Amino acid sequence: MSNQRESGTGETTYREAIRAAIREAMLEDPRVFLMGEDVGRYGGCYAVSKGLYEEFGPERVRDTPLSESVFVGAGIGAALGGMRPIVEVMSINFSLLCMDQIVNNAATIQHMSGGQFNIPLVIRMATGAGLQLAAQHSHSLEVLYAHIPGIRVVAPATLEDARGMLATALEDPDPVLIFEHAGLYNRPGQIAADAGAVDIDRAVVRRKGEDVTLITYGGSLYKTLDAAAALAEQGIHAEVIDLRSLRPLDEATLLDSVRRTQRAVVVDEGWRSGSLAAEVMARISEQAFYDLDAPLARVCSEEVPIPYAKHMEQAALPQTETIINTVKKCFGDRND
């Protein structure tokens, strides 16, 4: 297992990578514990914590009542009391029930106290659509948290980030929210046997290209990479950037790419109005406007609560085809 580092690579999934990260953190630091709804005996709504209750027991893998506000608030208090809690909120939609604790306490106490207290808390939650879970389990509300000074917001898209962001988040002295895309949990792949902590500050170029920059994060990364592959066959070489950190945004990586490609499309599963995409576009406009050869564009979810029926749900979400078409429009003038 993860504490027995080996060379080579092994087959894993996004879910297993997160589990390995939690397990490793709990083995390495007795202050770390996991708390949330059905994380213990049940094994986690998305089976992320399966087996941990049996291994670590009910004190360190704590099943909570359906009381988001108090168990997130208790995570804040426990962090203040010297522990290193990992709090799992079952779904981002449920996190609205504890938004008070996150926004009014976790994000503010350091500032209100003039720097006397810091809150080393990690909150994990599932986000995103694609599993036909309808309008109360499928939304991408990360932007609500990315809006808030005082917390860090990250979104692992790759197996390496699923495996490595948690350890770094636990080392961070401040609250870190980790958004795991529900559609990625089953995603399989190879991961280095010694995969470990990764930075949680920087955006990463996932595919090199010189014609256009595609900026995305989380569950939309793979659709965007597919779009970039298809575009390459049509002679458009897209660079794909995975934001990874939604707050703070790694502007340097974004701007460096956009200044080279002079075109940018943002792909974001959130709704367009007030979206992260809007923020990314605003920053590019502010700082690289004169480098642009085309208007900035974005692909977001349709502005409807996510529907249940599969064809309707898919119609509401960013799709590879939509991304391809939106990118092509950025080159409209070249074809005129």
Add this chain to the structure above:
Amino acid sequence: MTTVTPISQAHALELLQGMVRIRRFEEKCAELYSAMKIRGFLHLYIGEEAIAVGVMQALRPEDSVAATYREHGHALARGLSMGSVMAEMYGKLEGCCRGRGGSMHLFDAATRFFGGSAIVAGGIPLSVGLALADKMQERANVNACFFGEGAAAEGEFHESINLATLWKLPVLFLCENNRYAMGTALERSESETDIHLKAQSYGLKSEVVDGMDVIAVEQAAQRACDAIRNGEGPYFLEFTTYRFRPHSMFDPELYREKAEVQAWKEKDPIKLFSQKLLADGLISDTDISRIEAKVQDEITAAVEYAEAGQWEAVEDLQRYVYSERGHHE
């Protein structure tokens, strides 16, 4: 001569001074508010001093305290210096929170004072978490959490009592029932107005205590702390009390009768306690004068400290949003 006051003279003077200190400090705050030295919201604790002073007697330095936006009294009784609290209300760098918090958000790491929460019931989960940390690290501390009766209408009140009781966490729940949630009377907002009964329904020990009687408060807090330190889980105390002043400095008090306010002022915890101590012959008028003079000196010094304080440099605005690397473990 036998006394009916079951405490020593020294302790009686300590309690009296603790209450007078809060009363006079806040009277000064009201004055400074009118003089525009203090701004924002200012919620005075006047009338409720016996609770903070009584409860703090039972707490130890390693215990934690979380309070509400009406927390000047708790901060002073817990041991924050009057100067640092006054400077905070002035918004000065010398304030306990460098002027970042103000009247509603007093914090102090040295005395384990965790605010100052201005979200009703929002501070209660923090105490539950601090208690969880104590339990997991096997420390026999008490985590005291003050809130008003208005908090009983919030979900976090119920979630917190349930979880603390379920996990047998060392939380001391302290409900200051002053009968009005801002301007809304308890009877107008709760179908069941017996707050301690609501708490009791979660299966923890719960008592109603006369919050105008500092000795009754201290004794109840001591009982509760003993039980908590003994590993019996959380404890709930409801204190009946009354705020003599308006909710904040903006409150025209249209929602309560002057006669009601007057009737409660007859139960003034400072007046009743001094009368009792005088009647018992435990203290003299000279003792009271000495306390008043001492407190006055402390207030004068606190105001001078705040007046002489500096404004934090605007260049530092972005500090304390995130930890400065290297400052924390």
